[in-house]
Amino acid sequence: MKTFNHLFVVLEANNDTQPALMRAEQIALLNKARITLCLGANSRMHQIEKDIAALGDSVSEAQIHQLLTDNCQKFLKKLAEPLQKKAIQIEFSLGWSDDAVDGIIEAVEKSKADLVIKSSRHHSKIKTLFYTPTDWKLLRKCPAPILMVHSExxxxxxxxxxxxxxxxxxxxxxxxxxxxxxxxxxxxxxxxxxxxxxxxxxxxxxxxxxxxxxxxxxxxxxxxxxxxxxxxxxxxxxxxxxxxxxxxxxxxxxxxxxxxxxxxxxxxxxxxxxxxxxxxxxxxxxxxxxxxxxxxxxxxxxxx
The missing domain is CATH 3.40.50.620 (HUPs)
Structure with a gap:
């Protein structure tokens, strides 16, 4: 019998709806599981463009890193709050790898999660001839079982x-x-x-x-x-x-x-x-x- 005590949710960086998170919440409530919310930091870069511009030409790499970290943590805390009110234990994982999939894989391996949950979407056949979708890469590389969720x-x-x-x-x-x-x-x-x-x-x-x-x-x-x-x-x-x-x-x-x-x-x-x-x-x-x-x-x- 497999257990699902630790769920690892790969979040959509710029979406208000998070089908994977909804399913993780349901499993956590059934199984008293804890959840790790994973977000690729670089995927939120466009969210801090105005803040970077306000700092002018003298902006440093360390300042950009801090702005991005703050933005990601604010985003994660907003998503986590409703779950924490239901007594679900939440942890955060920020990925800094240039390759999104490699960053997720590294975080999954460190977390030793029982199940990875990710929202998924369909891709055009023409696009997949020349580009391997992130979902496909995860299916091939992820060491943990993956649950792909299409909709809430x-x-x-x-x-x-x-x-x-x-x-x-x-x-x-x-x-x-x-x-x-x-x-x-x-x-x-x-x-x-x-x-x-x-x-x-x-x-x-x-x-x-x-x-x-x-x-x-x-x-x-x-x-x-x-x-x-x-x-x-x-x-x-x-x-x-x-x-x-x-x-x-x-x-x-x-x-x-x-x-x-x-x-x-x-x-x-x-x-x-x-x-x-x-x-x-x-x-x-x-x-x-x-x-x-x-x-x-x-x-x-x-x-x-």
Missing amino acids: KPHLPQNMLAAVSALAIDEEHSKLDLQVLDYASSISQLFQAKLKVINAFTPVPLGVSLDGTGVYQDEYLQDLQQEHHLKTLELTRKFSISDDQVETRHGDTNSAITECVTELNIDMVIMGTIAREGLAGLFIGNTAEKILESLDCEILTVKI
Whole structure:
């Protein structure tokens, strides 16, 4: 059973609404957790431009640093005050790294937080061809589980979907499945939410037709689906997840998850992600990133 005693919230520097903070508040009240509010100091630079100009040409780097620190602390205290009135313990973390993601990662590692929560937004496909969004970078690099929240919702998630790959290709993916189910079981119990587990697999075709599409036999697909389903049940039973909460589908993983989210009115998807670097990491979004961009529900990603 996973615990969520320390929440790390990555704030939107210039937004009045903070969906991630709202969700963190709800979890903290349920679990008596403490919250660290993280803000990239440089993201507030435009807020002190007038103050810098008022100091004239003689302004020093130390003065700018102090102005920025004061501005950030004022912003953080304003956000923290309503939570502190509810007896939630709040800590502050200011990031000074030129790279926002590196600053967040460094702060997360120091905090040893159980869960990182961040507001997220969709990005255009053209933009992601040439620029890796901050959310994607965090999914790849962050050592702690990350909950991405798209919008402020007053109610807690009531329908959750955990995605696994029961016949994992290697030991790393097998461990990842166990992590996904552990977190899914834990957070669904915390929220008293309904949990569904899906195992999507892509069958290898028995042949290729003249038009280039794969050829399958019904009996072959049924046997393969049964094999995947039984393996999934082996995993889910370790976490006392009932068999009727488990479903196996053949087809593209992204499509299967998207279909389930729509059919079951899913509020949160829990899935694993593998950190990748180099050209593959720059140009090819993995399943978690594609799901993050295609769905409006919350996404909780975990690593081993």
